[in-house]
């Protein structure tokens with residue numbers, strides 16, 4: 001596998017970053033996970049916009065233009081023959097000393113991995129996933145904005161550990177006020193009385209690219225949408241529930257904290273949105289040239 005690292009493509013075994021890189025020492029950096037469908041990079045522009053926003057929020061200057069990074073992502077796919085897969089695009093603070101000061105790191109590290117993707121088991125798409133609510137609270141937006149897609153994922157990992165110990169693979173995270181924020185690596189939606197609802201970003205949700213696609217598709221399908229506070233009770237009593245993410249796409253939720261959602265089967269509107277999403281991935285995206 002060829003990896004893009006700081007302007008060059010190198011073999012995987014040579015794609016190494018320093019132990020003094022602040023991405024490793026402090027989780028100081030930003031990233032994107034991006035899907036490639038049928039030889040096209042899905043929503044690349046939106047991913048790059050979010051990467052730039054995340055970088056701006058942490059005062060990190062990305063040392064390439066969006067056009068240059070677009071070309072590098074396409075090239076990474078071509079060199080590795082990735083027509084359907086996953087791109088991990090990472091910009092770290094770069095090499096510095098053992099102090100926190102980010103301004104002593106003169107050069108950000110940029111790397112791109114274009115690979116296949118490990119999906120959730122096929123069963124959860126057919127039968128729905130079981131979610132639990134994590135005891136670990138979503139980090140307060142006043143401490144670290146959940147809109148920043150940073151390399152610091154311990155908050156989410158602590159909740160993921162809870163999910164795995166509970167015998168499932170994804171967990172709901174609540175914010176400091178007790179409202180639903182999102183899952184550890186996915187946004188969350190409910191459907192009630194035909195309306196598609198998701199927590200507002202101010203409740204601690206990442207501005208998910210897939211979340212945005214779902215909001216667009218719901219409007220196109222003539223469904224009312226709302227960004228609104230959601231409680232655990234709202235999830236438990238919803239007609240339908242589903243989670244969204246670049247890796248997950250759209251996964252129906254069968255149970256929340258042991259309560260079946262609706263009749264415990266993937267809901268009608270969820271299935272419609274899954275189908276509309278699949279269609280979109282067949283037609284949209286930046287061609288990689290494969």
Ligand code: PXG
Pocket residue numbers: 033156182183184185186187205206207208209210211244245246247
């Ligand atoms: N919330 C969080 C906290 C995320 O990390 C999403 C929502 C969904 O956003 P997008 O833009 O992908 O629709 C994410 C992104 C993984 C993994 O291995 C997941 C993400 C990032 C990195 C790894 O599950 N999810």
